[in-house]
Amino acid sequence: MSVRIVTYNLLLPILAEQPGNYVVSRPEYLKTEYRWKLIRSQLEQEIHSYKNTIICLQEVSNTLLSTLQAFFHQMNYKLFESLYNNQGNDYRGVALAVPANLPLIYKNAVTIGEHLRLTIQSFDATFNSSLWWKTVKYSIMKTFKDQSVNPWEKAMSLKNVLICVGVMVHGRPLFVGTYHMPCLFRDPSIMIIHASAAKDLMFQIANGHPFVLAGDFNMQPIDSAYRAITRRGNVEDRVLPKVGNRGVTYRFNKQQVLRSAYREKNKAEPNYTNFATTRHESSSFCGTLDYIFFTGNLTVHDVLPLPSHPTGKSYPDRTHPSDHLMLAATLQLV
Structure with missing residues (x-):
């Protein structure tokens, strides 16, 4: 009994086609029509080559939504x-x-910021008053201008959504979630908050059953947010300020952690999953941001081989339709 888990950040068409954004990519390789043909081919390969292929996608856009809907309908998904x-x-x-x-x-589908706000015990009746809400709204508006604002306020204001489904595979339940973490690597406290909350929420939803959490986490293996997901006791409390006037913090579960499919199979994470040169960066970025995490009675049978180093000066290019690589793993239910 096995499932194939695929995760892929598709790259927003509005970003790919924005003039001068991907400064060294050839314009013809940034066109949505060209990129979609390659994306479709990669997805078809995974669907036709493996049974029970479940696909997690990030940077899904309104522009491509109807195309994706038609494609998956054709694939009987x-x-x-x-x-x-x-x-x-x-x-x-x-x-x-x-x-x-x-x-x-x-x-x-759960908005992680809203989930955080609703589950923090200090935000009970007193803090849910109209006066509290006005205060929070004011604080959230100031967050982007005033870096001294408590990062919990910003974490709760973000709209990133975790989608989770539960399916029966040969009569056994399996839960699969996908998430696109906020790209706030310069503020590790917010990254820790969202990574830990998404992980803990998946444990709650799965309720003891095996699950997979895959996506673009905008963190590298050396980052504290990665440790918060994969190592017991590694939520770094010293990085996280207190929540609210009562000084109460969100209670992350530091004992429930996840394993990475690529690390389990290859003894290391991929050398990179994202390679891009944009006008917003002084140099090319090449690093690992995408992962397939799992827990429970699952073993990794194989993973999609990834290149050890990028070719060219930047993705997208002739053979890479996104600035992210597609990841995939076959997991056995034991």
Whole structure:
């Protein structure tokens, strides 16, 4: 009994085609029509080559949504999507595609920031008053201007959504979630908050059953947010300030951690999963940001081989339709 988990950041068309954004990529390779043909081919390869292929997608856009819906309908898949960003980002969101023949037992989309706000005990009746809400709104508005604002306020204001489904595989339940972490690597406290909250929420949803959490986490293996997901007791409390006037922190579960499919199989994470040269960076970025995490009675049978180093000066290019690589792993239910 096995499942194939695929995760892929598709790169927003609005970013790829923005003039001068990918400064060294050839314009013809940035066109949505060209990129979609390559993306479709890669997804078809995974669907046709493996049974029970479940696909996690990030940077799903309003521009490509109808194309994705038609493609997965043709593949006899169910597509669940959540577009949560604003019009300027083409409503960037996430999606999860599941073979129609796998019985569905659960599906949900949770805004992690809202989940944090609702579950912090210090935000009870007193803090839920109208006065409190006005204070929070004011604090959130100031967050982007005043770096001294408590990062919990910013973490709660973010709209990133975790999509999770539960399916039956040969009569056994498996939960799969996908998430696109905020790209706030210069503020590790917010990254720790969102990484830990997404991980803990998946444990709650799965309720003792095996699960997979895959996506673009915008963190590298050396980062504290990665340790918060994969190592017991590594939520770095000294990085996290207290929440609210009562000085109470969110209670992360430091004992429930996840394993990485690529690290389990290859003894190390990929050398890189993202390679890009944009006008916003002084040099090319090449690093590992995408992961397939899992826990429970699962073993890694194989992973999609990834290159050890990039070719060319930047992705997208002739053979890479996104600035991210597609990751995939076959997991056995034991």
